[in-house]
Amino acid sequence: MARRTPADESDFRSRPSKRGSRPRTKRRPSHEDAVTGMVIAVDRGRYTLLLPETSDDGARAGAREERDGSAAGAPAPSGGSSGVVLSAMKARELTRTRVVVGDRVEVVGDVTGAEGSLARIVRITERTSVLRRTADDDDPYERIVVANADRLVIVTALADPPPRTGMIDRCVVAAYDAGMDVLLCLTKADLASPDELRGLYEPLGVQVVVTRADSTAGDGAALDGASVEEVRARLRGRTSVLVGHSGVGKSTLINALVPTARRATGDVNDVTGRGRHTSTSAVALALPDGLGDDAQPDGWVIDTPGVRSFGLAHVEVGNLLRAFEDLDAAAAECPRGCTHLADAPDCALDEWEAAEPDTEARAHRTLRLTSFRRLLASRTGAAG
């Protein structure tokens, strides 16, 4: 659901400087032999890439074909066994450009993936989406978390730890700003009912799915199989980014979805109160289409152990509004510079709500407007 074309970070950087732009093409090799892969992990300047499976013609021919037919947004290349996994670093000309998990990049050099080999990333393919975060609401510096994902999965426990709607709101805002849709995955339904949270988020267009521990196993680590399959069905064919606070059961869920993932799971009662993850960078995992030996990868699951919430200083009201078609249309009548918040004078959204004659439909509008304003407030820090 990439409704908008997000600016590529490298676009900003390549604007001509005050001293004028230099003729870059002369200095830059054309890299006609480059092949395209997806960044599946990043670790201190080293990028792990997956090149799609190739024909008998060899890696280069196959990847060139993919590049010609728009690699970004194309069906995900297959996972572990059937693609070439290789290690790469950025070429000099990309020193100031951020390369993140999910990026489709062109590489040259040794692309065999042989032990100890290192390829060179020479180009980033245009991104279909960019999930950003600001480190802090007061800090305008923004970071790209993941590129080319189309769905944000907010993993929230119904209890132990208790859900925090402020955090969920902020994640919804970050996703809508990025043009991604949202799946709210409510875990630990064996401990508490999902009804209240459903009522709070479904009016925002957020899909909700519920998981629970297997009641027969008597152990939180084993999830109810049917609930896991329901999550899998929602992720099929998509590139999904999973975020969630420590202890909500995100790793347990990922391990159930991708058995080869072996994400470290922890206990909320650990002395530190935190998980045992040491890695903080995102990693993309190919989602198998069901379990069993013949499971075919069908979609990507991107785990983000380091991302617990989103600073939202970069989000513009207009971007958020665009995720709500009805409100967006009504807001066209607002005075210039309207904040659309509850105390905004002459905000057309209030009229839009009042103008609906049918009681039931009006109640729905009220719910939409209240929810939207809650999200707006979470962005500006007006609410906890």
Ligand SMILES: Nc1nc2c(ncn2[C@@H]2O[C@H](COP(=O)(O)OP(=O)(O)OP(=O)(O)O)[C@@H](O)[C@H]2O)c(=O)[nH]1
């Ligand atoms: N009752 C119950 N417990 C669960 C469920 N899912 C996970 N747990 C337990 O919750 C605890 C935390 O699970 P993790 O998967 O480690 O949580 P996490 O979100 O990955 O947390 P970090 O590892 O800190 O990032 C573990 O003890 C799990 O066994 C569930 O559906 N029901």
Ligand SMILES: [Zn+2]
């Ligand atoms: Zn307004």
